[in-house]
Amino acid sequence: MSLSQTTTREIRLAARPEGEPKPSDFELVEGMVDDLADGQLLVRNTWMSVDPYMRGRMNDAKSYVPPFRLGAPLEGGAVGVVVASTVEGFTEGDTVLHQLGWRELAVVDARAARKVDTAVAPARAYLGVLGMPGLTAYVGLTEIGGLRDDDIVFVSGAAGAVGSIAGQIAKLRGHTVIGSAGSSDKVSCVTDELGFDACFNYKDGSPAELLAVAAPDGIDLYFDNVGGEHLEAALRALRPYGRVAMCGAISQYNATEPAPGPRNIGLVVGKRLTLRGFIVSDHGALMKQFLAEVGPWVHDGRLQVRETVVEGLENAPDALIGLLRGDNTGKMLVKIGEE
Numbered sequence: 001m002s003l004s005q006t007t008t009r010e011i012r013l014a015a016r017p018e019g020e021p022k023p024s025d026f027e028l029v030e031g032m033v034d035d036l037a038d039g040q041l042l043v044r045n046t047w048m049s050v051d052p053y054m055r056g057r058m059n060d061a062k063s064y065v066p067p068f069r070l071g072a073p074l075e076g077g078a079v080g081v082v083v084a085s086t087v088e089g090f091t092e093g094d095t096v097l098h099q100l101g102w103r104e105l106a107v108v109d110a111r112a113a114r115k116v117d118t119a120v121a122p123a124r125a126y127l128g129v130l131g132m133p134g135l136t137a138y139v140g141l142t143e144i145g146g147l148r149d150d151d152i153v154f155v156s157g158a159a160g161a162v163g164s165i166a167g168q169i170a171k172l173r174g175h176t177v178i179g180s181a182g183s184s185d186k187v188s189c190v191t192d193e194l195g196f197d198a199c200f201n202y203k204d205g206s207p208a209e210l211l212a213v214a215a216p217d218g219i220d221l222y223f224d225n226v227g228g229e230h231l232e233a234a235l236r237a238l239r240p241y242g243r244v245a246m247c248g249a250i251s252q253y254n255a256t257e258p259a260p261g262p263r264n265i266g267l268v269v270g271k272r273l274t275l276r277g278f279i280v281s282d283h284g285a286l287m288k289q290f291l292a293e294v295g296p297w298v299h300d301g302r303l304q305v306r307e308t309v310v311e312g313l314e315n316a317p318d319a320l321i322g323l324l325r326g327d328n329t330g331k332m333l334v335k336i337g338e339e
Contacts, residue, residue, distance in 0.1 A: 006033040006042075010073040010103035011316050017058055020254045020324065025058070026074075026317040034107050036086050041096065041108045045080035048101030048313075048334045049127040050320040051161075055253040064279055074102040077132060079116065079123040081339070090115070095339075097126045104313055104336060121298065123339055128331035129165055129298055129305050130291065136247060136280040137166035137223075138290040144278045145221045145245035152176045152215060154234055155196075157225030159186035159306070161331040162247060164194055166223045168303050169294065171195050178214045180207065180230065182326045189329055194304055208233035218242075226251045232262045238273055246277040254324060306330025 007030055014027040036042055054076055057068045068074050078101030082094040087110040090096070096113040100106035116126045128134065140162075141147045153170040157163040158179025167177045167190070179190045179199040190199040200210040211219075211233045220242050222234035227249025234244060252259045268275060297303035308328035310319040316334045323332045 008105035042084040043080040047124040049077035076101040133161040139283045140245040151220040154219045155223040156230040244275040
């Protein structure tokens with residue numbers, strides 16, 4: 001299908017950041033849309049996601065996912081409306097989830113797109129609570145952390161996209177849940193709106209001392225989104241046979257030098273602790289189970305959804321920079337166009 005007269009705007013990687021990304025590391029470019037081949041869709045993106053893992057892809061370093069290419073559009077989760085299709089089963093007007101965000105129009109291989117039901121939830125929910133962040137929270141608690149009866153759970157980054165969901169899932173399953181966040185407003189949101197039993201502002205002092213006050217009896221499971229001092233604090237607070245689900249270490253993503261390891265790592269031996277990292281893409285088989293349990297909580301309002309929305313594709317770099325600074329409450333999203 002010829003699209004030779006069709007143009008789109010897209011955000012490309014202009015330079016690899018040193019430390020915190022800068023606006024000059026990105027460029028907004030207008031380009032032509034490739035013609036559709038058999039098996040492809042043209043999608044008009046309406047919402048895109050910015051996520052912490054994207055910072056790692058801006059580096060030219062080997063990891064579990066290839067780095068972004070200089071001079072090429074960035075990628076990431078997006079939802080949009082099918083404008084044209086060469087594939088049976090996808091028609092104009094369908095809403096689809098795919099991985100070619102950071103652009104207004106995307107030519108998407110149909111095998112890399114999934115139709116979503118906007119009657120169940122708004123399209124943007126499939127980038128957040130019913131998508132990758134929600135599944136990450138669920139996998140980290142259940143599959144990686146092995147959530148057990150009577151566990152006391154500590155979640156760092158509790159006001160973020162993953163942490164806010166992880167804590168609520170644990171709470172809805174009947175557990176005592178403690179969180180940490182980076183401002184008094186976020187602490188209030190976590191306790192008053194999301195229902196955590198306690199939360200502390202890690203900027204108020206030593207995370208180890210603040211956690212000891214919030215969880216005087218210790219913790220059994222730590223969902224780690226932050227790393228650094230938070231991980232040290234959790235190792236100190238964990239009871240024997242405790243577990244750590246290592247989801248991320250956002251405190252270190254902009255570091256220009258390797259971060260030192262936890263100074264109390266020896267506690268892992270004496271307490272017989274289990275620390276396990278994970279990548280959510282390895283656990284896609286749990287999506288159906290996740291949606292069956294968490295979907296009804298979202299539908300009836302028992303699980304609260306928080307979002308921070310930035311308007312306009314041109315402001316997507318600012319959204320990512322802000323995310324890495326902790327400016328968001330809940331899922332950080334960029335609204336590209338009307339649904």
